[in-house]
Amino acid sequence: MWTSGRMSNAKNLFGLGVSLYFWGLMDLTTPVLSGSARPLTEGQEDKLSDKLHQRMKRSWVWNQFFVLEEYTGTDPLYVGKLHSDMDRGDGSIKYILSGEGAGIVFTIDDTTGDIHAIQRLDREERSQYTLRAQALDRRTGRPMEPESEFIIKIQDINDNEPKFLDGPYVASVPEMSPVGTSVIQVTATDADDPTYGNSARVVYSILQGQPYFSVDSRTGLIRTALMNMDREAKEYYEVIIQAKDMGGQLGGLAGTTTVNITLSDVNDNPPRFPQKHYQMSVLESAPVSSTVGRVVAKDLDEGINAEMKYSLVDGDGLDVFDINTDPNYQVGIITVRKPLSFESKKSYTLKVEGANPHLEMRFLNLGPFRDTTTVHISVEDVDEPPVFEPSIYFVEVPEDVEIGTTIQIISAKDPDVTNNSIRYSIDRSSDPGRFFYVDITSGALMTARPLDREDISWHNITVLAMELNNPSQVGSVSVTVKVLDVNDNAPEFARFYETFVCENAKAGQLIQTVSAIDRDDPQEGQHFYYSLAPEAANNPNFTLRDNQDNTAWILTRRSGFRQHEQNTFYLPILISDNGRPVLSSTGTLTVHVCSCDEEGLVMSCNAEAYVLPVSLSRGALIAILACIFVLLVLVLLILSMRRQRKQPYIIDEEENIHENIVRYDDEGGGEEDTEAFDIAAMWNPREAQLVVKNRQDMLPEIESLSRYVPQACVMDNNVHNYVLAKLYEADMDLWAPPFDSLQTYMFEGNGSVAESLSSLQSVTTDSDQSYDYLTDWGPRFKKLAEMYGATDSSGALW
Helix, strand or coil: CCECCCCCCCCHHHHHHHHHHHHHCCCCCCCCCECCCCCCHHHHCCCCCHHCCCCCCCCCEEEEEEEECCCCCCEEEEEECCCCCCCHHHEEEEEEEEEEEECCCCCEEECCCCCEEEECCCCCCCCCCEEEEEEEEEECEECCCEEEEEEEEEECCCCCCCCCCCEEEEEEECCCCCCCCCCEEEECCCCCCCCCCCCCCCCEEEECCCCCCCECCCEEEEEEEECCCCCCCCCCEEEEEEEHHHHHHHCEEEEEEEEEEEEECCCCCCCECCCCEEEEEECCCCCCCCEEEEEEECCCHHHHHCCEEEEEECCCCCCCEEEEECCCCCEEEEEECCCCCCCCEEEEEEEEECCCCCCHHHHHHHHCCCCEEEEEEECCCCCCCEECCCEEEEEEEEEECCCCEEEEECEEEECCCCCCCCEEECCCCCCCCCCCEEECCCCEECCCCCCCCCCCEEEEEEEEECCCCCCCCEEEEEEEEEEECCCCCCCCCCCCEEEEEECCCCCEEEEEEEEEEEECCCCCCCCCCEECCCHCCCCCCEECCCCCCCCEEEEEEECCCCCCCEEEEEEEEECCCCCCCCCEEEEEEEEEEEEEEEEECEEEEHHHHHHCCCCCHHHHHHHHHHHHHHHHHHHHHHHHHHHHCCCCCCCCCCCCCCCCCCCCCCCHHHHCCCCCCCCCCCCCCCHHHCCCCCCCCCCCCCCCCCCCCHHHHHHHCCHHHHHHHHHHHHHCCCCCCCCCCCCCCCCCCCCCCCCCCCCCCCCCCCCCCHHHHHHHHHHHHHHHHHHHHCEECCCCCC
């Protein structure tokens, strides 16, 4: 039988026996393991006494040893003793220990069976060890007792303080919360054995945070302890909580944690405008939706509780201005709703309200949660561009309107108080053809060129109005001009008509259907009338039938056409329209006489007249082309020789000429050049129009522009229309220089006794020059001879 353990007194022995039985040992022959057992209480002894009188089934029972943790002595810690009844104390029994920690944590004396702990034990690391014991015959190694398993339990001591594993904590609670409102629950953990003593019994207390908060000593629940805590006064709190074991008794270990508590906002503060009056200004030219100014109502709350909604509740500018709320900065933005006019109204007054949209019913007694302020807005005057009335023009004008006719009066005015004078002009990018002109002061829109509906039927021009005192202020208006149609285009054939007639054609046979087109577009529609031209009214060969549907048939009047008699007929046809006035034109139908078969199919239409003779060979054609080329070369050579006959005047490089030299390729016509230009044309344009003198030797490059002026414009007393007509004529001539008249003289005069008047070849100075030859030129040069001191042959002055 196994026996063991420290049996120094009867109580321990009795305690061991009770312990063995309590663990179910029913057979006294079963090995007994004994260790440092705790004494049984009186109740346990009574209960065990009752069980001793009961007969139970034999079975192996586990036993256990207890040993304290954290032993700090220098010697190995004694745990217990193993002993076999067969051990006579002579050392013949050998004890062996195996299992968890055997040989490392625990050792056994193989002779005495004493068990010692050789390492420091920590219950928090391992609370028990399972080991096996065996007794062997030292000589033979034969087991003397069956192997027995037992447990060594580590007994706890209070060596661990409580710890807040989730700390530090962060929590929030609404401001103005009632007393006792739960904030957060903290939990401390003690690693000691909660089943043994009070080592793991934790008690909570508050070290910092009073009187605002309290903590439940048993649960660690933190609650508010002060009423009406205001976030706007103090928002953040730092609370320190302590957890102490041993039930908070003296000598217990303690741990602390920090709880950061924030008061969350509630809507308990109404908004207030810091200013009761705002003064703002805006330019009258400010566009719609532009910003005038900003107003802001202060709210001590934050987040959704500080959101603001602004509105206009009163004033004389409710329909002129608007206000919007900026969601990011909670300000009211006043904007322009309608165009402003300094001349109409110079100032406005608005009453602005700012209110919280999100309210809490329990704080309504702190309200009202809205406030108002007054905004004065002054409209500042700016120099505005001229304004047209109306804002768009539509004009209809016939295409045959005369140049210079006023088709519309464009009107604009300065909207400012100063009412500056206006000057009108046309944006030339809108009228590149320069068909129109506007009077600079009156705004009268006139035609400057002939209009042609068939060329351009619509004109979209822009008229500009500029302030005289401030040219930078320019207004514009769109003028749409519709050119109305007049009957100014005669109808004509839709295409070139060419047909044939068979030699065996019969009288009345249809040979061609003709149609016409007209560029005009009358309102009543196009209708053409066809007939033979007067010179062909009694044509014996063909006749015409008007179909009254804008087409006509050409019919043969006779039969028996012959190619050898006449192979081609030209039939003139008169086409008239239904316009006012009636316009007409003559078109020619070409009819070829052809040989046809009995079914009317063309066999031959005098093809010999349209092709080269068969006898003409390729060599003959080359010879003809060579002759033509030689003739062209001869002509070019002759022209080149004529140009080289007269050499241009070249100044000698050795001559020193200090004057501006103008080179003339040809000299003027002298006294005989009486037809070069008639000065009377400048004084009497009508005479210039009726009587035009032309030079016989050459024509001037450009005649006076007054000769191009239409008679209707010349006869008109309106000088302005006359200038417009001249401007039109000058614009039409792309090669005309900007002069009223330009005459070119290509030849020297041949009939004057003075011959050439050019001084380019004169190399003598004035002192060396003799003017006696002036006396030989006759009475016409008498005055010139007197000026230069020329004498006659007798030596006396004239």
